[in-house]
Amino acid sequence: xxxxxxxxxxxxxxxxxxxxxxxDLSKKLKKMKQEGQNHEYLxxxxxxxxxxxxxxxTRCSFEVAAYDLGMHVTYLGPTGSQMGKKxxxxxxxxxxxxxxxxxxxxxxxxxxxxxxxxYATVPIWNGLTDMFHPTQMxxxxxxxxxxxxxxxxxxFCFFGDGRNNVGNSLMVICSKLGINFNCxxxxxxxxxxxLTETCKKIARENNCTINxxxxxxxxxxxxxxxxxxxxxxGEDASKWKERIDLLLPYQVNKKVMNSCNSNAIFLHxxxxxxxTDTIIGKQIYDTYGIKEMEVTDEVFESSASKVFExxxxxxxxxxxxxxxxxxSENE
Numbered sequence: 001x002x003x004x005x006x007x008x009x010x011x012x013x014x015x016x017x018x019x020x021x022x023x024d025l026s027k028k029l030k031k032m033k034q035e036g037q038n039h040e041y042l043x044x045x046x047x048x049x050x051x052x053x054x055x056x057x058t059r060c061s062f063e064v065a066a067y068d069l070g071m072h073v074t075y076l077g078p079t080g081s082q083m084g085k086k087x088x089x090x091x092x093x094x095x096x097x098x099x100x101x102x103x104x105x106x107x108x109x110x111x112x113x114x115x116x117x118x119y120a121t122v123p124i125w126n127g128l129t130d131m132f133h134p135t136q137m138x139x140x141x142x143x144x145x146x147x148x149x150x151x152x153x154x155x156f157c158f159f160g161d162g163r164n165n166v167g168n169s170l171m172v173i174c175s176k177l178g179i180n181f182n183c184x185x186x187x188x189x190x191x192x193x194x195l196t197e198t199c200k201k202i203a204r205e206n207n208c209t210i211n212x213x214x215x216x217x218x219x220x221x222x223x224x225x226x227x228x229x230x231x232x233x234g235e236d237a238s239k240w241k242e243r244i245d246l247l248l249p250y251q252v253n254k255k256v257m258n259s260c261n262s263n264a265i266f267l268h269x270x271x272x273x274x275x276t277d278t279i280i281g282k283q284i285y286d287t288y289g290i291k292e293m294e295v296t297d298e299v300f301e302s303s304a305s306k307v308f309e310x311x312x313x314x315x316x317x318x319x320x321x322x323x324x325x326x327x328s329e330n331e
Contacts, residue, residue: 003324007117007124010110010132011172012198016206019138019176026142026313026320033068033316040070042326045101048074049127050081052107053234057270057314058127058135062104065319074100093119102326105129108234123325125318133165136269137173138317143310144179144224147265153208155261156224157182159250160294161243162190162212166228166269171196171210175203181210184219186246216250222260226267227252227294244288252295257304266295266305274300 001021011019032039049062059075066073083092089112096103097120105113106127117124126134145151158170162185171191174181181203183190190196190212203210213219227250230243257264271278273293276285285291299305 001324004327005123006325008134008321008325009113009117009124009126011134011137011169011176014176016176016178019173022138022317022320022324023142023145025324026138026317029319029323030313030316039068041323042066042101043070045070045326046072046074046099047102047104047322048076048096048100049104050076050083050106051127052078052105053128054078055106055127057311058106058318061135061315061318062125062127062322065315065322068319069323071101071322089115090119092116097121102322123322125321125325128165131165131168132172133169133269135314135318135321136166137169138321139310139313140170140226140267140269141173141177141179142313142317143267143306144265146309146313147306148223148263152178154179154223155182155221156180156226157184157219157222159184159216159219159225159227159252159256160189160230160247161185161228161232163192164228164232166226167191168195170226171199172202175199175206175208175210178206178208180208182219182222183212184216184250185212185214186250187212187214189246216256219256220259223264224267225252225256225260225264228269229271229273230294240284241288244284244290244293247294248290251293252299254296254298257299257302264304266299266302266307267310268295268300268305268307270307270311272300272307 047066063073093116102123104125104127105116110129110131113126113129156174156179158167162183168191171181200210230247273281274295274297276282276291
C-alpha cells in the first residue's frame with residue numbers, strides 16, 4: 001500500500017484498510033526496534049515539529065521515531081516560531097515545505113492543521129488539535145489488539161467529556177475497525193451530531209455499533225474502559241469546579257471495572273490526575289477536596305491498566321505514520 005505524500009490530519013481521511021496497514025506496519029517496526037534491527041529508512045531527511053501546546057508523549061515519540069528512522073528533527077515550541085503571530089499559517093506552510101520533508105503540528109485548532117495541509121507540499125501530521133488526536137488513536141487500538149489478539153467486536157466505552165478531541169477520535173477509529181463504541185457522559189458532552197452521524201454510517205458498513213448513555217449503571221460487560229482528563233489544556237482553570245461537579249459520577253473506579261468482562265483493560269491517553277502528586281493535583285485537592293479525578297489510583301495502578309504500554313505505542317505508531325507517508329512501498 002502506498003501512502004507516500006498523504007497528510008495525517010484526521011482518521012476520517014483514511015480507509016479501514018489503510019488504518020489496518022498502519023497498525024501492521026507499527027507492529028513490524030516495534031519488533032525491529034525490540035530486536036535491535038537498524039531501520040534508518042529515512043536517513044538524511046529532515047522534519048519540523050510545531051508545538052503550540054506542550055507535550056511529553058507526543059514530542060518524545062516524534063523525536064525518537066524520527067531518530068530511529070535516521071532523520072533530523074527541529075523542535076519549535078509555543079514561543080519558537082512566528083506562525084500565527086507575525087506570519088500567516090499559509091506563509092509558514094510555504095516556507096517550511098521548502099526546508100523540511102515533513103511537518104508535525106500540535107495546537108489549538110483543527111483549522112490550522114487543515115490550512116497547513118492545504119498549502120504545504122510535504123506530509124502534515126496532526127499531533128493534537130481541538131477536534132482530533134489521530135496519532136493517539138493508533139496507539140490505543142494497537143494496545144487493545146496486543147492484549148486481546150483482535151479488534152473486531154471489542155466492546156469499548158469512553159467515560160467523561162465525549163465531545164473532546166479524544167472522544168471524537170475514538171468514535172472515528174472504532175467505527176473504522178469494527179469496534180463497538182460506547183460513550184458514557186452527560187448528554188451535552190456527547191460528540192456533535194454531524195460527526196456522530198458520519199461515524200454511525202461508517203459503523204454500519206463495518207458491522208459495529210455506536211451508543212451513548214448518561215447513566216454509568218448501564219455500562220456492563222465492556223472489554224475496554226477509557227477516560228481522559230476533565231479539563232483540556234488551554235481551557236480556563238476556573239471551570240474545574242463545574243467539571244468536577246458534572247463529571248465525578250463518571251469517574252472510572254473499581255465499581256466500573258467490576259462491571260466489565262474479567263479480562264477488561266483500562267486505557268488513558270495521559271497525563272492523568274489519579275493522585276495528589278502533581279502541582280495541579282495538589283491544587284485541586286486543596287481547593288475542592290478531591291484526591292482523584294477521572295480515574296482512581298486503584299484502577300490506574302491495577303493489572304488491568306495498560307496505560308504505559310499504550311504510551312510506548314505512541315512512538316511505534318507515529319514512526320509508522322511518518323515512514324508510510326514519506327516512503328512508498330517499493331522504495
